[in-house]
Amino acid sequence: MDSNVIIQKEGSIALLTINRPDQLNALNVKTINDLSIAFKELEADKEVKVIILTGAGDRAFVAGADIKEFYQFSVEEGKKLSKDGHEKLFNLVENLNTFVIAAVNGFALGGGLELAMSCHIRVASHNAKMGLPEVGLGVIPGYGGTQRLAQLVGKGRAIELIATAEMINSETAKDWGLVNHVTTQAELIDRCREIARRISQNSSVAIAGAVRAIIAGFQSGVNGFEMEIEEFGKCFGTQDFKEGTSAFVEKRKPNFPGA
Numbered sequence: 001m002d003s004n005v006i007i008q009k010e011g012s013i014a015l016l017t018i019n020r021p022d023q024l025n026a027l028n029v030k031t032i033n034d035l036s037i038a039f040k041e042l043e044a045d046k047e048v049k050v051i052i053l054t055g056a057g058d059r060a061f062v063a064g065a066d067i068k069e070f071y072q073f074s075v076e077e078g079k080k081l082s083k084d085g086h087e088k089l090f091n092l093v094e095n096l097n098t099f100v101i102a103a104v105n106g107f108a109l110g111g112g113l114e115l116a117m118s119c120h121i122r123v124a125s126h127n128a129k130m131g132l133p134e135v136g137l138g139v140i141p142g143y144g145g146t147q148r149l150a151q152l153v154g155k156g157r158a159i160e161l162i163a164t165a166e167m168i169n170s171e172t173a174k175d176w177g178l179v180n181h182v183t184t185q186a187e188l189i190d191r192c193r194e195i196a197r198r199i200s201q202n203s204s205v206a207i208a209g210a211v212r213a214i215i216a217g218f219q220s221g222v223n224g225f226e227m228e229i230e231e232f233g234k235c236f237g238t239q240d241f242k243e244g245t246s247a248f249v250e251k252r253k254p255n256f257p258g259a
């Protein structure tokens, strides 16, 4: 069956494009499944150090979960949709061992913003519009938005953005810390490639450990400092650590094996 995602490998960088432009890349169950498979495949590919996630076309990153698919769901079906989404895609992306950059090239609404927020960092184009408009449909964000938005922009701004169902532009998103950089639409992917190249020169194993420790600090029942101690210790058993420290002593650039 045809996939709703396109993978383009460029050495250590992979461009992953959500490809349903006529539906503004809305996340139906098939697209969530296709993305889940693609992320797992790319994580298993040791050549790939950074994934850039974007939406096809020039209008949307993702305009949300597919409303037409779920509008007649029951309470149980709604709960299952949310739980499956968390497990299959949103938590998978946040916890992926390969670094993920969201290239937000247009509307990132509802599940679209939630997907961008599951990525490790976000870069937006000038035309991007972001929001969690679910309460305007009588539902709440169900793919981690209530948690990750508050983590990124603070409780007060998150509550207001969710309660008003309004969209913010990329400059406001940058001001709030929701996106790290803003660029033209034409330059968006190149800007992400540039950041990806810098990241891919470092130890991917160490980056994944640092990200795990950072994420742990936002989880209840997990101590981020304890996680940092664990992850720090684990580095001493990696080939990347041997290579990084040897390269320093030998006054040369490291060439990390990523193991």
Ligand code: COA
Pocket (backbone or CB within 6 Å): 022, 023, 024, 026, 063, 064, 065, 066, 067, 068, 069, 107, 109, 110, 111, 133, 134, 137
């Ligand atoms: N779910 C399902 N289909 C969606 C969608 C979504 N979240 N967002 C857009 N689409 C579809 C539209 O139904 C339309 O399909 P059609 O041509 O078969 O009717 C197509 O994408 C184009 O969207 P359209 O609404 O015609 O474009 P627009 O420029 O007038 O408006 C938006 C753009 C983003 C403002 C509008 O599509 C919108 O409000 N989408 C829903 C956003 C939302 O509430 N997301 C959270 C969902 S939980």
